Amino acid sequence: MGKTVSSMLRAFAHLSDEAVVALVARSDHDALAELYDRFGRVAYGLALRVLRDESLAEDAVQEAFLQAWRSADKFMPERAKAGTWLLTLVHRRAVDLVRREERRRGEPLEAAGEHAGDGPVDEQAWLRYQRERVQAALRRLPDQQREALELAYYGGFSQSELAERLGQPVGTIKSRMFSGLARLRELLEEPTEGERTWEPTPSTT
C-alpha cells in the first residue's frame, strides 16, 4: 500500500512491503530505512492527528518503528499486510501517549493543509489519492457511525470516554464502531470512481 515511484527506483523497489519487513526481521538496516520511507509520512500524519503535538508525534513514530525493528520476526504476513501491522503499532503508541498526556482531542486539526504539498510529487499524489478514497468512504457512512469511528481512531478516546462524550451506553458505541468499521471495509473494497469509468452507463429508456 505504501509504494511510491521514488521508492521503486531504489534497491528494494521490487520487494513487497511484507518482504521488506522480512528483511527487517533479519536486522537489515537498509530495509528499516526502506520501511520508513514507505510509511514514515503516513505514520507521522496519523500520530500528529491523534497527538496534536509535533514532538509527541515524533516520539510515537520513533517508538513504533523501533518496536517494529525489535518484533519484525513476529510479523505474520498471512495475518496482516505489513502496512496494517506497522500503522497498528503507530496508532497504539499514539493512543497510549495521548491518554497519558490527557491532552484534549477530537477537534479538527487547524492548518492541516499547510504542509500537505511538501515532499516528493509521487508520494504526494499517492497520499492524496488514498486520502480522498478514505474520506469518500467515510462520507458514505451513516453520521453516527462516522462520528464514532473518527472520535475513536483520530481522537484516541476509550470506549467508555466515547460513551460519556456521546451520551450513549457503551453497548451502543461498540455496535456503532463495529457497524462503521465493517461498512468502511466494504466501501474501501469497492472500485473507485476512476476504476469504474469503463462500465457501460445503464440505459434509461
Next chain:
Amino acid sequence: MGTDALHHLTAAYALDTLDSVERREYEAHLARCERCRAELASLSEAAAALAYGVEAPPPPPQLRERILDRARAERANVVPLRPRWALPAAAMAVAAVAAAIALAIWASSLSNKVDRLQASSAKQEQIAAILAAPGAQYVGNRGSVLVVTRSGLGALVVRELGPARKGLVYEAWVADHGKPKPAGTFQSKGLLTIVPLKQAVPKGATVLVTREKRRVDSPTTTPFIRVST
C-alpha cells in the same frame, strides 16, 4: 468478562478504544478464538486505512536518522541460536545481572503506581517479586542468570535468546540429584527473556533449557543453557 462480550470487542480493539485491562482480556481471548483472529485481521485493515484519511505533513528529516541511529545502537534483534559471546563469561554475567537488577527496580517500582493493574500482569509481578526479593542469590553462566530467592523460588534471565525455530519451544528444567523436572515452556522475548520457574530450585540444583517440539515431561534434546546454584 464473558466470552460473548469478548467476541464483540473486536472492532473496539482494532480501533484501540479498550483500556489496558480490557485490552489484555481481549488478547487472552484472541489467543483461543480463531473466529476473532480472522475478524480482527479484516477489521484492522479497515482501521489502518483510516490513517490515510488525514493530511500528512512530511515528518521532520531528522526523525528518519534518529530512528535508524537508535536501531543501529540496539543489538541485532535476531541472533543465531548459538550466540558468539564477545565478552568474557564473567563480564556477560555481570551485565546480565545489572540488567536484571535494573529490571527488578523498574518492576518493583510498578507496584507503587496507582495504575499498576495497567502496567503489570500477574506474571510480571511474580518475576518482580523474585528479582527484588531480599537476599536473592544471583548466579550467572555466559548470557544467563539464575535468580533464586531464599525460599527457593527461581527465575531465569537469558540475554539475547534468539527466537525458537518454527514449531519449537524452549523448556526450562530444574535438575537436582536425578531426573530434571519440567519448569515451564517459554518463547524468546528479545533482548532479555525472563522466565519464572515453575519448580522450586533447591541449593545445588542446576537449571537447564532445551528446545522441544512441545511441552514434554523429560528433556529430549541436549540442554544449551546450564546454570548451577
